[in-house]
Amino acid sequence: MSAHPLYAVIDLGSNSFHMLITRLVADSVQVVDKVKRKVRLASGLDSHNKLDQASISRGLECLSFFAERLQDIPEENIRIVATATLRIATNADEFIKQANIILGKNITVLTGEQEASSIYLGVAHTSCGKPNRLVFDIGGASTEIVAGEGFDCQKVLSLNIGCVTFRNRFFSDDLFNSNNFSKAQLAAKTEISPHVEDYKNLGWQIVLGGSGTMQALAEILLHQKQPAIISANFLAQIKKQIINCQSLDQLKIPGLLADRKPVFASGIAILITLFECFDVKELQLSSGAIREGLLYEMLPDMRALTIRQRTVTSLTEKFHIDTEHAYRVSETVDAIFDYCQSDWQITKDNGYKLLKTACALHEIGLLLEFKRHQLHGTYIIENADLPGFDQADRQLLAVLVLCYKADIDIERLKSQSAVSFEHACQLLVILRLAVIICRRRNDDVLPHHNCVVKDKAIELQLPKKWLHAHPLICDELRQESQHLHSIDYTIDIIGTE
Structure with a gap:
C-alpha cells in the first residue's frame, strides 16, 4: 500500500465539472492532477427546469473521462458531489442514474446549505488571517454567501442566481450594454437584498471569494502586475470595458482567458451587486472553495495546524x-x-x-x-x-x-x-x-x-x-x-x- 494514498474530489458544477486528485505529503496537500471541463450543464435547463439531452450527453461524456482516473483510488478516498443544476433539474434522476454507473460510485447532490458550508470550509482551510469572514461564491446556477469564524459557519445562504443562468436570461444575444447589465443587477439585488441585514448584524473582518468570475478578475489583475485584490473601483472599470466591447466576439480584455469569456459579463453583474448590497470595498481571492472544503475534511487532522x-x-x-x-x-x-x-x-x-x-x-x-x-x-x-x-x-x-x-x-x-x-x-x-x-x-x-x-x-x-x-x-x-x-x-x- 502506498505511503501517500491518493484522494479525489469531483464537483459537478453548473458551469464546469472539476476533478481534483491529491495526496498528503509532509502534512501538506500535493496536487497530483486537475481536470476541468466546461460542460455548462445549466445552459441546458429549459423554462421548466428540465435538462436537455445535449447537456446530459456532455456531462456523461465528461464523467467517462473522470472515471478512468478513479480506478486507482481507494473508494473511501473519493467524494463526488453535484450542486445547483442537479438540485433543481426536474429530470436530474435520469442523469444521476447513468452517472453513478459510469463512475462506479454514487453522486451526492448537495443542498444549497451543504454547498455553501463546503465552500466556506475550503476557504477556511486554505486562507490565513482574520478569522471573521464573509465568503462569496458565484456558480453557474447558484450563488453562495457565508459568514463564519474560523472553521464554523454562522450563516449560510444559497440563492438561485448564477453566471450561466444569468447569461441565458440577460445576455443571451451576446450583446453588452448598460440596459442588460441594469436588468441583471436588479434581478440579483431582488434576490440578495432581503438577506443582507442578517449578515451585517454578524459582521466580518475580511471578504473572500474564489469562484470562476473572481479567478478571471484575478488573472486580469496579475496581467496588470497588480495584487489579486478585487476592489469596487476595479469592478466598475471592468464593467465599463465590457460595455465598450459591445459584444462577446469583441470582448478583449488583457489577461481574460477565452474559456472565461462567455459567462464573464453575467458573473460581473452578480459580483457588482454583491459588493453594492453588502457595501464591500474589496475582496481577496481565496485559493480554496467547494473541492478543497470536501478534500480537507476527508484528510486526517487537517484542523490541528494552521x-x-x-x-x-x-x-x-x-x-x-x-x-x-x-x-x-x-x-x-x-x-x-x-x-x-x-x-x-x-x-x-x-x-x-x-x-x-x-x-x-x-x-x-x-x-x-x-x-x-x-x-x-x-x-x-x-x-x-x-x-x-x-x-x-x-x-x-x-x-x-x-x-x-x-x-x-x-x-x-x-x-x-x-x-x-x-x-x-x-x-x-x-x-x-x-x-x-x-x-x-x-x-x-x-x-x-x-x-x-x-x-x-x-x-x-x-x-x-x-x-x-x-x-x-x-x-x-x-x-x-x-x-x-x-x-x-x-x-x-x-x-x-
Missing part, C-alpha cells in the same frame, strides 16, 4: 531546510524586532508573520546549489503551491529571501504590495542583521547583543571579546553598512565590555 504552519512544515521537509538554524535566526529576529518596535512603530502584524516565515524559508534554495540559492529560493516562493499565502504575501516573502544577504534589490522591495516600502525595508534590515549574527550556526557562540535605534540609524552593541573572536562576522557587519546605505539606513557596531 494552513501556514502546514505549508512551511511541508516546504521545510521537501527542501531539507536546516530547521535548527532557521529557528536560531528566528529567535534573533525576535530580539532585534523588539529593540526596533518602539522607534519604528512596528507591530506583530502580517508583515511580522511573513518575516518569521522568511526566517524559516530563507535557505530554501540551498538544495539546488549555493551560488545562486537566493535566486532559486525566490523562484520557489513565487511558483510553488503555498496555501495560506496570497499573491501579496508571496511578493514580500520572495524579496526577503532574495535579499537576506549581499545586494539589495530596491525595485523588488518597492514592487511588493504586502506592506509599505518603508516597512519592507525595516523587515529586511532586521532579517539581514539576524542572519549575520547567526553566521556560525552554533547556539553556543551567539553573543548577547543590544540595539539602539533612532529613525534609520542603528547602533548594534556586541561584546568586544566576541567581536575580536569573530573577525569574519565583524567584516560582514562593516560590509552590511554599505549595503544598507542603498536604502538610506546606517549601522554602527559598538563594542561593549
Whole structure:
C-alpha cells in the first residue's frame, strides 16, 4: 500500500465539472492532477427546469473521462458531489442514474446549505488571517454567501442566481450594454437584498471569494502586475470595458482567458451587486472553495495546524531546510524586532508573520546549489503551491529571501504590495542583521547583543571579546553598512565590555 494514498474530489458544477486528485505529503496537500471541463450543464435547463439531452450527453461524456482516473483510488478516498443544476433539474434522476454507473460510485447532490458550508470550509482551510469572514461564491446556477469564524459557519445562504443562468436570461444575444447589465443587477439585488441585514448584524473582518468570475478578475489583475485584490473601483472599470466591447466576439480584455469569456459579463453583474448590497470595498481571492472544503475534511487532522504552519512544515521537509538554524535566526529576529518596535512603530502584524516565515524559508534554495540559492529560493516562493499565502504575501516573502544577504534589490522591495516600502525595508534590515549574527550556526557562540535605534540609524552593541573572536562576522557587519546605505539606513557596531 502506498505511503501517500491518493484522494479525489469531483464537483459537478453548473458551469464546469472539476476533478481534483491529491495526496498528503509532509502534512501538506500535493496536487497530483486537475481536470476541468466546461460542460455548462445549466445552459441546458429549459423554462421548466428540465435538462436537455445535449447537456446530459456532455456531462456523461465528461464523467467517462473522470472515471478512468478513479480506478486507482481507494473508494473511501473519493467524494463526488453535484450542486445547483442537479438540485433543481426536474429530470436530474435520469442523469444521476447513468452517472453513478459510469463512475462506479454514487453522486451526492448537495443542498444549497451543504454547498455553501463546503465552500466556506475550503476557504477556511486554505486562507490565513482574520478569522471573521464573509465568503462569496458565484456558480453557474447558484450563488453562495457565508459568514463564519474560523472553521464554523454562522450563516449560510444559497440563492438561485448564477453566471450561466444569468447569461441565458440577460445576455443571451451576446450583446453588452448598460440596459442588460441594469436588468441583471436588479434581478440579483431582488434576490440578495432581503438577506443582507442578517449578515451585517454578524459582521466580518475580511471578504473572500474564489469562484470562476473572481479567478478571471484575478488573472486580469496579475496581467496588470497588480495584487489579486478585487476592489469596487476595479469592478466598475471592468464593467465599463465590457460595455465598450459591445459584444462577446469583441470582448478583449488583457489577461481574460477565452474559456472565461462567455459567462464573464453575467458573473460581473452578480459580483457588482454583491459588493453594492453588502457595501464591500474589496475582496481577496481565496485559493480554496467547494473541492478543497470536501478534500480537507476527508484528510486526517487537517484542523490541528494552521494552513501556514502546514505549508512551511511541508516546504521545510521537501527542501531539507536546516530547521535548527532557521529557528536560531528566528529567535534573533525576535530580539532585534523588539529593540526596533518602539522607534519604528512596528507591530506583530502580517508583515511580522511573513518575516518569521522568511526566517524559516530563507535557505530554501540551498538544495539546488549555493551560488545562486537566493535566486532559486525566490523562484520557489513565487511558483510553488503555498496555501495560506496570497499573491501579496508571496511578493514580500520572495524579496526577503532574495535579499537576506549581499545586494539589495530596491525595485523588488518597492514592487511588493504586502506592506509599505518603508516597512519592507525595516523587515529586511532586521532579517539581514539576524542572519549575520547567526553566521556560525552554533547556539553556543551567539553573543548577547543590544540595539539602539533612532529613525534609520542603528547602533548594534556586541561584546568586544566576541567581536575580536569573530573577525569574519565583524567584516560582514562593516560590509552590511554599505549595503544598507542603498536604502538610506546606517549601522554602527559598538563594542561593549
